[in-house]
Amino acid sequence: MSTAVSPLAPSDVPEMPAIAGVRLATAAAGIRYKGRTDVLLALLDKGTTVAGVFTKSKCPSAPVEWCRAKLKGGAARALVVNSGNANAFTGKTGKASTALTAQIAAKAVGCSTSDVFLASTGVIGEPLDATKFDGVLAQLAETATPDRWMDAARAIMTTDTFPKVATATVKLGKARVTINGMAKGAGMIMPDMATMLSFIFTDAPLSASVLQSLLKAGVEDTFNALTIDGDTSTSDTLLAFATGAAAAHGAPKISRASDPRLKAFTKAFQQILADLSEQVARDGEGARKLVEVVVEGATTKPSARRIAMSIANSPLVKTAIAGEDANWGRVVMAVGKAGEPANRDKLSISFNGIRVAKSGARDPSYNEKEVSEAMKAPKIQIKVALGLGKAKDRVLTCDLTKEYVAINGDYRS
Amino acid sequence: MSTAVSPLAPSDVPEMPAIAGVRLATAAAGIRYKGRTDVLLALLDKGTTVAGVFTKSKCPSAPVEWCRAKLKGGAARALVVNSGNANAFTGKTGKASTALTAQIAAKAVGCSTSDVFLASTGVIGEPLDATKFDGVLAQLAETATPDRWMDAARAIMTTDTFPKVATATVKLGKARVTINGMAKGAGMIMPDMATMLSFIFTDAPLSASVLQSLLKAGVEDTFNALTIDGDTSTSDTLLAFATGAAAAHGAPKISRASDPRLKAFTKAFQQILADLSEQVARDGEGARKLVEVVVEGATTKPSARRIAMSIANSPLVKTAIAGEDANWGRVVMAVGKAGEPANRDKLSISFNGIRVAKSGARDPSYNEKEVSEAMKAPKIQIKVALGLGKAKDRVLTCDLTKEYVAINGDYRS
Numbered sequence: 001m002s003t004a005v006s007p008l009a010p011s012d013v014p015e016m017p018a019i020a021g022v023r024l025a026t027a028a029a030g031i032r033y034k035g036r037t038d039v040l041l042a043l044l045d046k047g048t049t050v051a052g053v054f055t056k057s058k059c060p061s062a063p064v065e066w067c068r069a070k071l072k073g074g075a076a077r078a079l080v081v082n083s084g085n086a087n088a089f090t091g092k093t094g095k096a097s098t099a100l101t102a103q104i105a106a107k108a109v110g111c112s113t114s115d116v117f118l119a120s121t122g123v124i125g126e127p128l129d130a131t132k133f134d135g136v137l138a139q140l141a142e143t144a145t146p147d148r149w150m151d152a153a154r155a156i157m158t159t160d161t162f163p164k165v166a167t168a169t170v171k172l173g174k175a176r177v178t179i180n181g182m183a184k185g186a187g188m189i190m191p192d193m194a195t196m197l198s199f200i201f202t203d204a205p206l207s208a209s210v211l212q213s214l215l216k217a218g219v220e221d222t223f224n225a226l227t228i229d230g231d232t233s234t235s236d237t238l239l240a241f242a243t244g245a246a247a248a249h250g251a252p253k254i255s256r257a258s259d260p261r262l263k264a265f266t267k268a269f270q271q272i273l274a275d276l277s278e279q280v281a282r283d284g285e286g287a288r289k290l291v292e293v294v295v296e297g298a299t300t301k302p303s304a305r306r307i308a309m310s311i312a313n314s315p316l317v318k319t320a321i322a323g324e325d326a327n328w329g330r331v332v333m334a335v336g337k338a339g340e341p342a343n344r345d346k347l348s349i350s351f352n353g354i355r356v357a358k359s360g361a362r363d364p365s366y367n368e369k370e371v372s373e374a375m376k377a378p379k380i381q382i383k384v385a386l387g388l389g390k391a392k393d394r395v396l397t398c399d400l401t402k403e404y405v406a407i408n409g410d411y412r413s
Numbered sequence: 414m415s416t417a418v419s420p421l422a423p424s425d426v427p428e429m430p431a432i433a434g435v436r437l438a439t440a441a442a443g444i445r446y447k448g449r450t451d452v453l454l455a456l457l458d459k460g461t462t463v464a465g466v467f468t469k470s471k472c473p474s475a476p477v478e479w480c481r482a483k484l485k486g487g488a489a490r491a492l493v494v495n496s497g498n499a500n501a502f503t504g505k506t507g508k509a510s511t512a513l514t515a516q517i518a519a520k521a522v523g524c525s526t527s528d529v530f531l532a533s534t535g536v537i538g539e540p541l542d543a544t545k546f547d548g549v550l551a552q553l554a555e556t557a558t559p560d561r562w563m564d565a566a567r568a569i570m571t572t573d574t575f576p577k578v579a580t581a582t583v584k585l586g587k588a589r590v591t592i593n594g595m596a597k598g599a600g601m602i603m604p605d606m607a608t609m610l611s612f613i614f615t616d617a618p619l620s621a622s623v624l625q626s627l628l629k630a631g632v633e634d635t636f637n638a639l640t641i642d643g644d645t646s647t648s649d650t651l652l653a654f655a656t657g658a659a660a661a662h663g664a665p666k667i668s669r670a671s672d673p674r675l676k677a678f679t680k681a682f683q684q685i686l687a688d689l690s691e692q693v694a695r696d697g698e699g700a701r702k703l704v705e706v707v708v709e710g711a712t713t714k715p716s717a718r719r720i721a722m723s724i725a726n727s728p729l730v731k732t733a734i735a736g737e738d739a740n741w742g743r744v745v746m747a748v749g750k751a752g753e754p755a756n757r758d759k760l761s762i763s764f765n766g767i768r769v770a771k772s773g774a775r776d777p778s779y780n781e782k783e784v785s786e787a788m789k790a791p792k793i794q795i796k797v798a799l800g801l802g803k804a805k806d807r808v809l810t811c812d813l814t815k816e817y818v819a820i821n822g823d824y825r826s
Contacts, residue, residue, distance in 0.1 A: 057749030059757040089745045091758060091774030124742035125775050229728040230643075231743075232750035315642040315728065315813075316821055323822035329537035330644075332502045336470030337645035344472040345504060361504030362538050400728075400822070402815040409732035409813070 008282035008290050008378060008398070009162040016149035016167050019180050020203045021045035021243025023144035026155035029132045032084030032122055037155040039133065041140040042079040042199070043109060048243045050076035050117065051211035053219055055236035061088030063118040064235060066098040070114050074208030076241055077111035079199065080137065081119045081156050083184075088124040088234040100130035108141040119197050119237045121158055121184065153182040156197055159407070160184050160283050166275040168268040173261050175251035177204040179268055183276040185228075185283070196223065198238045198276055204265060205244035205253040213257035214269050215240050222273035225305070225395045228284040229404070230313040281396040286403030289321050294383040296392035303340040304386075304393035310338035311382060311395075318400030321382075324375040326351040331382060346387030352377060421695035421703050421791060421811070422575040429562035429580050432593050433616045434458035434656025436557035439568035442545045445497030445535055450568040452546065454553040455492040455612070456522060461656045463489035463530065464624035466632055468649035474501035476531040477648060479511040483527050487621030489654055490524035492612065493531050493550065494569045496597075500533040500541040501647040513543035521554040532610050532650045534571055534597065566595040569610055572820070573597050573696050579688040581681040586674050588664035590617040592681055596689040598641075598696070609636065611651045611689055617678060618657035618666040626670035627682050628653050635686035638718070638808045641697040642817070643726035694809040699816030702734050707796040709805035716753040717799075717806035723751035724795060724808075731813030737788040739764040744795060759800030765793060 022044060026037040052071050054064050080101055087094050102113040109116070120128060153163035164183040169176055185196035206214070215238065223238060247253060254262055282290055293312045298304035311317055314334040320327035328349040335342050345360035352374040355363045380399075435457060439450040465484050467477050493514055500507050515526040522529070533541060566576035577596040582589055598609035619627070628651065636651060660666060667675055695703055706725045711717035724730055727747040733740035741762040748755050758773035765787040768776045793812075 055749075056752070057746070058752065058755045059745050059749030059760070089742060089757065089760075089770070089773060091772060093774065124745070125770065127774075231727050231729045231746060234746055234749050314644050315817070316644045319818050319822035321822075322818065325822070329502060332472050332537070333470070333644060333647055336468075336472030336647050339469070339471065342471045344502065347472070347502075357502070357538065359504060360502060361506065362502075400818060402818045402822075404728070405732050405735065405813060405815045405818055408729055409734075409736035409738070409815075 004161065006161045006283050006287060008287055010279060010282065014165065014167050016165055016180055017169070017178055018146035019178050019201045019243065020245030021048060022201045023146050024148035024152045025140035025144035026148065026151045027136050027140055029082065029136045031082050031132060037151065038082055038084045039136060040081040040152050040155040041105070041137055041144060042152070043141060043144045044076050044078060044241055045243050045245060046077070048076045048241050049074055049206060049208040049211050050239060050241050051208055051215045052237065052239045053215055055233055057232050057234045059089065059234050061086055061120065061235040062090060062094035062098045063087055063120045064237060066102070066118050067237060067239065070117060073114050075115050076117055077115035078105050078109045079117045079239065079241070080105050081197065083156055083158050084122040085120060085126055085128045086122050086124045086235050087120040087128040090125065090127050093127045097128045097130045101133055104130065104133045105137050108138040117239055121156065121197055121235055124234065149180060149182065156182070156184045158184065162283060164276055164279040164283070166272045168272055170264045170268040172204050172246065172265050173250065173252040175246050175249050177202060177246045177251055177265065179272050181272040181276050183280055185280040196233060196236045196280060198223070200240040200272060202242050203244070203246040204242050205247040205251055206242040207255040210254050210257050211240050211242050214266060218270045218273045222270070222277040226277045226281055227309060227312050227395065227397050228281070278396060281398050284398030285407045286401040287398030288401055289399040290379045291321055291397045291399060292379070292381045293395045293397065294381060294392065295386065296383070297386040297388055298391040299341050299389040301391045301393050304391050305395070307335055307338045307340050307342070307384065308393050308395040310334045311384070312397035315400055318397070321380055322399040322401045324372070326356055326371045326375050328357045331384060335384060341388055342386055343388065348385040348387065350383040351375060352381050417574065419574045419696050419700060421700055423692060423695065427578065427580050429578055429593055430582070430591055431559035432591050432614045432656065433658030434461060435614050436559050437561040437565045438553035438557035439561065439564045440549050440553055442495065442549045444495050444545060450564065451496045452549060453494040453565045453568040454518070454550055454557060455565070456554060456557045457489050457491060457654055458656050458658065459490070461489050461654050462487055462619060462621040462624055463652060463654050464621055464628045465650065465652045466628055468646055470645050470647045472502065472647050474499055474533065474648040475503060475507035475511045476500055476533045477650060479515070479531050480650060480652065483530060486527050488528050489530055490528035491518050491522045491530070492652065492654070493518050493529065494610065495533050496569055496571050497535040498533060498539055498541045499535050499537045499648050501537040503538065503540050506540045510541045510543045514546055517543065517546045518550050521551040530652055534569065534610055534648055537647065562593060562595065569595070569597045571597065575696060577689055577692040577696070579685045581685055583677045583681040585617050585659065585678050586663065586665040588659050588662050590615060590659045590664050590678065592685050594685040594689050596693055598693040609646060609649045609693060611636070613653040613685060615655050616657070616659040617655055618660040618664055619655040620668040623667050623670050624653050624655050627679060631683050631686045635683070635690040639690045639694055640722060640725050640808065640810050641694070691809060694811050697811035698820045699814040700811030701814055702812040703792045704734055704810045704812060705792070705794045706808045706810065707794060707805065708799065709796070710799040710801055711804040712754050712802040714804045714806050717804050718808070720748055720751045720753050720755070720797065721806050721808040723747045724797070725810035728813055731810070734793055735812040735814045737785070739769055739784045739788050741770045744797060748797060754801055755799055756801065761798040761800065763796040764788060765790060
């Protein structure tokens with residue numbers, strides 16, 4: 001299995017500023033890995049609100065069920081994330097393990113267990129021994145500092161090839177507020193599946209319901225418009241925390257999602273989600289190409305999304321991109337199988353701006369050499385114009401390489 | 414690209430008997446391939462009825478549209494199949510090409526164009542030059558004989574690694590009738606997609622509507638319960654022809670699908686479809702394992718089917734099988750993402766009869782060595798017991814290997 005950093009990793013990693021009200025610490029608790037950190041504790045000041053969205057899996061992990069239940073309170077004081085063990089499909093043991101982890105964290109932090117949020121990623125089906133957190137979390141609570149963002153992003157990695165962070169500073173009213181985000185995903189740990197975890201922190205004073213609205217609206221065209229292999233983890237978790245600390249230097253308290261003062265913040269928040277989700281695609285298992293699928297001229301946006309997802313999840317399309325082949329025949333296939341309104345004779349298809357098919361047949365101006373050259377780029381845009389309506393949508397994915405099969409299939413051979 | 418015969422190819426190839434009323438001939442028309450046959454003409458005696466089922470793609474190929482239209486007549490005199498060019502996504506040219514092919518065939522056979530059925534497989538997006546059939550089909554019509562079944566099965570192959578045939582002889586009333594079938598599929602030709610074509614022939618005197626009923630019921634648990642990569646071709650075609658010749662030696666004419674005399678025939682017909690569809694899975698691109706996914710204890714059969722398909726189409730499950738890894742965590746993931754009723758804590762999962770997970774956690778009797786040994790078998794059964802109801806279903810697929818990626822992605826590198 002290759003351990004090289006993905007060639008699609010962003011070249012610039014931002015400086016991550018502190019967020020007032022957030023302190024971070026990481027440790028090597030020996031959950032599964034040797035010689036690396038595998039636990040993150042984020043301490044959140046009193047008054048921090050929380051929102052979350054989770055996997056739609058019907059078989060969610062124990063931490064997902066824990067977070068869903070605690071979200072009702074709307075308040076958070078601690079986030080504990082471990083890598084190495086997903087605590088998924090662990091039955092009653094898994095539930096007990098989340099409860100014990102929360103107890104240890106609550107004691108270390110000095111809060112109620114209902115203010116502790118949990119996420120786990122790694123092996124599934126193995127019991128997570130929560131006693132390993134005993135002592136560790138207490139020490140982390142004592143040593144946490146506001147500047148450990150890169151350490152935090154590294155501690156939650158499984159086989160991600162690079163840590164994923166993003167930051168933005170914007171005005172809320174007349175005050176400046178900051179949003180920091182981190183994500184892990186598309187890595188793999190044997191014998192396990194990719195899990196996407198992402199955590200967003202801000203000092204903006206937002207009510208839990210405002211935060212939830214922002215998150216729900218924000219994921220629609222970012223994390224929900226992302227696919228590596230069409231497989232949904234039992235553990236996907238995206239949590240957002242707002243400490244409200246910026247109120248001290250004049251940021252207005254926002255309690256309605258429709259508040260016009262939220263405009264710049266909403267845009268920046270959405271941008272952070274877009275940035276992090278693109279980084280996940282860029283670290284897709286075995287990925288050598290970032291692929292953007294744009295579908296326009298659809299009858300509705302959900303219809304455009306389903307067609308874009310059908311293209312983005314097609315193994316035949318993804319292997320063609322890996323082979324630097326502008327195989328629009330497979331794109332037609334993927335449009336056809338989506339089951340959405342489509343008229344073969346109105347279809348146009350472009351790769352990186354070069355139209356290869358038009359009105360249901362090969363574009364008369366098709367130039368094999370020009371297209372082949374374009375397909376060598378590390379980022380490929382597949383654009384499908386359906387010619388039916390005005391709706392459009394966009395999905396991000398990556399190519400399907402032999403490395404993907406090696407990462408996910410080779411470890412027993 | 415490997416040209417070796419799939420290790421999963423059946424060891425026994427049946428002797429294919431003649432079917433009264435059917436004559437076959439093949440030729441090398443030079444559509445795309447060199448040094449091999451690429452056209453099949455099947456001549457059908459007067460009185461032959463026909464039925465068909467086709468791809469559900471919204472962007473079907475020109476021959477699929479041709480057949481759908483002609484099926485209304487219920488009568489057939491000729492079937493023309495070519496490999497090398499799918500005549501798909503070829504716009505108006507494609508439609509004209511089907512009309513010209515049918516004209517040439519009708520003239521050669523001496524029938525109406527509406528009694529000619531067409532299927533094409535191969536490159537898509539390239540115009541099919543139907544003038545190449547000129548002269549060729551006339552010669553084939555003159556030289557066709559009843560015994561060319563293996564030649565026929567070979568002429569329709571693209572990159573299939575073995576020809577796929579099946580036969581059965583059963584009683585209809587007091588007479589013996591024969592069913593012969595052939596299929597191609599899961600092969601690939603650059604730059605193209607897999608297409609499944611299958612043709613069934615019988616001398617039983619069945620009305621077109623009876624044949625259509627048999628076909629519709631028959632595909633449900635055979636060809637429709639088969640997936641290689643979740644990608645649906647624009648060209649999938651399954652046609653059945655009944656010459657009625659067995660009426661001459663006493664077979665009763667059947668005009669109602671509910672006729673009790675059809676019982677043995679229906680069973681044999683279904684068996685042929687099951688046999689051929691399993692052969693397609695055995696020749697799945699790059700396949701090294703045949704995988705049977707059984708879901709039981711579901712609330713309904715469609716629900717069981719959707720869960721089974723979710724497992725069978727999961728790249729993570731398929732790569733795990735390729736790696737001989739009994740990765741039930743990924744099976745749980747695929748159950749969870751299907752969106753169907755499932756209760757994590759009631760799930761049990763077995764690989765080749767060895768239970769590895771029970772009541773939502775690892776089976777206490779799990780023996781790594783025993784399971785690893787079992788995963789080396791060329792056929793793997795994944796059984797999921799949901800524990801919710803009494804419905805069950807079954808889907809066939811194959812593993813996902815680096816060879817799949819090589820076949821579909823490597824040809825430009």
